[in-house]
Amino acid sequence: MRDPENDAENLLGSRAVHSDNRWPSVRLGELGARNRPVLKAGPFGSAITKDIYVERGFKVYGQQEVVAKDINAETYYVTEGVYAQLQSCAVEPGDILITMMGTVGRVFEVPEGAPPGVINPRLMRISIDRARAAPAYIASVLESPPMRRLLERRAHGGTMPGLNAEALGSISIPLPPITEQRKIAEILRTWGEAIEKLEARCIATRKRLTGISQQLLGHAGAFPERWPRKQLGAIASRVRRVSDGGEHPVMTISAKSGFLMQSDKFARDMAGSSVERYTLLRAGEFAYNKGNSLTAPYGCIFPLTRPTALVPFVYFCFALDQGLDHAFYAHLFAAGALNRQLSRLINSGVRNDGLLNLDPDDFFSCEVPVPPLDDQKRVAAVLTAGKEELELLGSEIEVLTRQKRGLMQKLLTGEWLVKVGETDQ
Numbered sequence: 001m002r003d004p005e006n007d008a009e010n011l012l013g014s015r016a017v018h019s020d021n022r023w024p025s026v027r028l029g030e031l032g033a034r035n036r037p038v039l040k041a042g043p044f045g046s047a048i049t050k051d052i053y054v055e056r057g058f059k060v061y062g063q064q065e066v067v068a069k070d071i072n073a074e075t076y077y078v079t080e081g082v083y084a085q086l087q088s089c090a091v092e093p094g095d096i097l098i099t100m101m102g103t104v105g106r107v108f109e110v111p112e113g114a115p116p117g118v119i120n121p122r123l124m125r126i127s128i129d130r131a132r133a134a135p136a137y138i139a140s141v142l143e144s145p146p147m148r149r150l151l152e153r154r155a156h157g158g159t160m161p162g163l164n165a166e167a168l169g170s171i172s173i174p175l176p177p178i179t180e181q182r183k184i185a186e187i188l189r190t191w192g193e194a195i196e197k198l199e200a201r202c203i204a205t206r207k208r209l210t211g212i213s214q215q216l217l218g219h220a221g222a223f224p225e226r227w228p229r230k231q232l233g234a235i236a237s238r239v240r241r242v243s244d245g246g247e248h249p250v251m252t253i254s255a256k257s258g259f260l261m262q263s264d265k266f267a268r269d270m271a272g273s274s275v276e277r278y279t280l281l282r283a284g285e286f287a288y289n290k291g292n293s294l295t296a297p298y299g300c301i302f303p304l305t306r307p308t309a310l311v312p313f314v315y316f317c318f319a320l321d322q323g324l325d326h327a328f329y330a331h332l333f334a335a336g337a338l339n340r341q342l343s344r345l346i347n348s349g350v351r352n353d354g355l356l357n358l359d360p361d362d363f364f365s366c367e368v369p370v371p372p373l374d375d376q377k378r379v380a381a382v383l384t385a386g387k388e389e390l391e392l393l394g395s396e397i398e399v400l401t402r403q404k405r406g407l408m409q410k411l412l413t414g415e416w417l418v419k420v421g422e423t424d425q
Contacts, residue, residue, distance in 0.1 A: 029169025042121040058083035059117030066108040096126035105151035136185035209386040221340030233364035239317035253289035255296035278310040298342040301333035327380035
């Protein structure tokens, strides 16, 4: 894989731009060619509805293609007759598509070879004069963090959230010479490709780890038959320890991230002035948050990895007996191994406070596998290695993404100039 940082170093000049040499700014609405309008919103909703879709024909470009940056994200088509009627909304390679509703401001440059088609009502097409502006450069400007924030503000500034032609057309775009635009777009594309490759590796690794986890731990609570089972209450003791008045972090559990500082998850410290009823948890002990969510409809269980923490008294907290591998059970719980049993126990819906209607006796009656300790350690070692690989990939993506944002700031403001050679003319 190419090293984007080295590429950028080779392509960038070392000069900073002085205030009197800054590029002119041009409104996006003024960058069009004569044959097509710069900005064209999708047709009215009644013009494209799912009842007119056909199996093959002219493509309908929608938000999924833009968000995924993939022209094959969805496969909706209309007939040649409908395409002819909506010719003003037609899509060509080099057009920029931008989302107008919902997740606003996502941008996608239509690649060469893209099939002919039309945009749906939730998109806007941007067609620019390519003698003055490079589509990839304009797309990069629109994707830059400051511009994304500006688009978000404009989308939510009216009575109905969403972008429109006026909000987009009045945006000022810094416009260096066309050769510099292309070089800037080339540099940023290199970084974008590096991030995309890492993201693809991350998806493949996560999928592989899920398969390994299901192979080792069983799927959806169907544990391997060779492992004996016991009720959770038979291999763990409930922790009811209350605050000792010491300085302990007040934490909560997120289904996605595990233990978090309560003040980080919520806008303010939800514990208030008193934590006397909170449970004092110690390293290696587990807590079950029975709050339901879309990602964890039956709650979630995580072990505490820091020395101590105070957690809400509504959590079911427990410590495993000696002779069990904590990492094995952490992976088991993270895989949702108790969900099938919890779904049977929870039969009266959700209370108004958002907590599952489940009492401690029900929870601790759930059965868990108790394989030999050597098996526990082997399984835990494999799954921990996979988890660490995922975390490493996530860190690499985060670093590259942060570096790309910084590079965009330098390049798109003219603080760093690019080297333009004869081949770029």
